[in-house]
Amino acid sequence: MVYLMTGLKCLVGVVFLLALCGKTVVRGGFGGFERSLRDLRVVPRAYLRTVAVLVVAGEAGVVLTLAVPGRVTALAGFGLATAMLLVFTAGIARGLRHGARTPCRCFGASTTSLGPHHLLRNLLLTVLAVLGATTTAVAAPDGHPAGALVAAAAGLVLGALVAALDELLALFQPMTPQRR
Known part of the structure; x- marks a missing residue:
């Protein structure tokens, strides 16, 4: 369980880190998010x-x-992530229900309009954050460093893939005159 906890800390952490960087480091990211x-x-x-x-x-x-290492901080991080993801999901669902077609600025600049796949992504991340909190609460603190390293690497890669989901999905969309 310690490896699952480590992987989930890295996955959820890198998703939120990339979202944070997209809004604060990328030029125009914060303004785009506000819009x-x-x-x-x-x-x-x-x-x-x-x-x-x-x-x-x-x-x-x-x-x-x-x-930050530690069970208490990890539980706080997973709890905050869960709460934020639920609020994001509710906001996106409400916006979609009212016909909003704004681009997703979750990770900075994007031209992909919010859609059902954003709801699914956030719900999946919510489940993973809850699973992370659960494994943190029950995981034994021991584990082999090599196993923890593999789990961390897997979490980082999966988190980066989640953050790039809009671009990955765009690869499989039919070409339109706008995209040529």
């Missing part, structure tokens, strides 16, 4: 900046708590 919140129509205009800052702070909190 996507506005276009999604789930946050009143007066609170857009505050909510955007809170999302970035929450993502940083997840990254930091999952990066």
